[in-house]
Amino acid sequence: MKKLWLAMMLGLILILAACGGGEESSDEDTNEETTEEQSDSSSEDTVDAAAAEEVYQNNCATCHGGDLEGAMGPALTEVGGKYSAEEIVNIIKNGKGQMPAQGVSDEDAQLVAGWLAAKQ
Numbered sequence: 001m002k003k004l005w006l007a008m009m010l011g012l013i014l015i016l017a018a019c020g021g022g023e024e025s026s027d028e029d030t031n032e033e034t035t036e037e038q039s040d041s042s043s044e045d046t047v048d049a050a051a052a053e054e055v056y057q058n059n060c061a062t063c064h065g066g067d068l069e070g071a072m073g074p075a076l077t078e079v080g081g082k083y084s085a086e087e088i089v090n091i092i093k094n095g096k097g098q099m100p101a102q103g104v105s106d107e108d109a110q111l112v113a114g115w116l117a118a119k120q
Helices: 002-018 027-036 049-059 085-094 106-117
Strands: none
Touching: 049 106, 085 106
16 A cells, blocks of 8 residues: 555656746846846857746756756757757647647747757
8 A cells, every 4th residue: 555655646746747837937037137147159149048047947857857968858958959949849839759748838938949959
């Protein structure tokens, strides 16, 4: 009985982790952070890297790792070499393989996808 209960709890934790559960921050917090941290890469010039990383940390890092190194999900350190920003948005919004569709706004999906597409 204890093994069944433990297995059910572990399954619940994995399901909750996959759902993201990120909190939305106020515009003031986002603006303060983005002015402090700007992208060095020319391909990321149009992407607000700090805001994209915040969305990633709140919604994706549980499965893909805090440093894009992968955890339960695959590493994303070079995902831009495999997928375009549009393809990444499609994966975020519709899921792919074992990854479920994520309930993030279109704006957040495009922000993160642009940021990840520069990772090659």
